[in-house]
Amino acid sequence: DTGVSQNPRHKITKRGQNVTFRCDPISEHNRLYWYRQTLGQGPEFLTYFQNEAQLEKSRLLSDRFSAERPKGSFSTLEIQRTEQGDSAMYLCASRFSLGGITEAFFGQGTRLTVV
Amino acid sequence: GNSVTQMEGPVTLSEEAFLTINCTYTATGYPSLFWYVQYPGEGLQLLLKATKADDKGSNKGFEATYRKETTSFHLEKGSVQVSDSAVYFCALSTDSWGKLQFGAGTQVVVTP
Numbered sequence: 001d002t003g004v005s006q007n008p009r010h011k012i013t014k015r016g017q018n019v020t021f022r023c024d025p026i027s028e029h030n031r032l033y034w035y036r037q038t039l040g041q042g043p044e045f046l047t048y049f050q051n052e053a054q055l056e057k058s059r060l061l062s063d064r065f066s067a068e069r070p071k072g073s074f075s076t077l078e079i080q081r082t083e084q085g086d087s088a089m090y091l092c093a094s095r096f097s098l099g100g101i102t103e104a105f106f107g108q109g110t111r112l113t114v115v
Numbered sequence: 116g117n118s119v120t121q122m123e124g125p126v127t128l129s130e131e132a133f134l135t136i137n138c139t140y141t142a143t144g145y146p147s148l149f150w151y152v153q154y155p156g157e158g159l160q161l162l163l164k165a166t167k168a169d170d171k172g173s174n175k176g177f178e179a180t181y182r183k184e185t186t187s188f189h190l191e192k193g194s195v196q197v198s199d200s201a202v203y204f205c206a207l208s209t210d211s212w213g214k215l216q217f218g219a220g221t222q223v224v225v226t227p
Binding site: 003004031033035040041042043044045048050055056091093095097099101102103104105106107108109 | 119147151156157158159160161164166204206208211212213214215216217218219220
């Protein structure tokens with residue numbers, strides 16, 4: 001088990017382009033989360049999956065953002081028509097839980113820079 | 116809404132000094148409380164947690180006690196090492212889905 005893996009680690013894109021990030025959670029983890037972290041701030045919740053179902057989306061997740069988790073395995077986060085304000089670190093976390101408080105494991109993140 | 120407030124950094128200490136990082140929260144219901152640590156170049160790692168009032172979480176010499184009366188969860192360590200240099204995040208969770216709400220983080224720098 002190599003932990004939560006995120007790719008790419010860094011992405012530089014021009015404003016208006018689309019980008020897609022991938023998260024591979026720890027196998028058998030049924031819950032997967034996306035967070036966004038800007039410089040000097042703590043991570044902010046974006047969205048959450050239980051298996052393949054997307055159960056909650058933050059108001060931070062505008063209609064330019066879409067996330068999927070096909071077959072309840074890896075997840076992708078796509079940002080369409082990127083804006084400079086989208087520049088941030090995008091973090092993925094996963095955990096296994098049937099209702100109790102268990103540890104969430106975080107990936108190293110994908111740093112997005114929109115120029 | 117829910118919120119987490121932690122002391123601003125950076126906090127600079129000498130090795131073997133006592134460390135305290137203050138964390139207070141506002142939440143509806145009865146949140147679970149966490150401290151996460153982020154070492155340079157690494158992902159966030161859970162340091163310790165407490166799920167109900169008066170619980171004490173501890174790990175790697177760090178401790179924090181869930182104080183409902185003061186809505187606080189201060190992190191302490193009696194003798195820090197250079198390897199404790201990192202950014203520390205206080206967080207809470209109020210729902211069974213495990214969604215976390217974080218404070219802004221406190222950078223700790225320990226010098227030899």
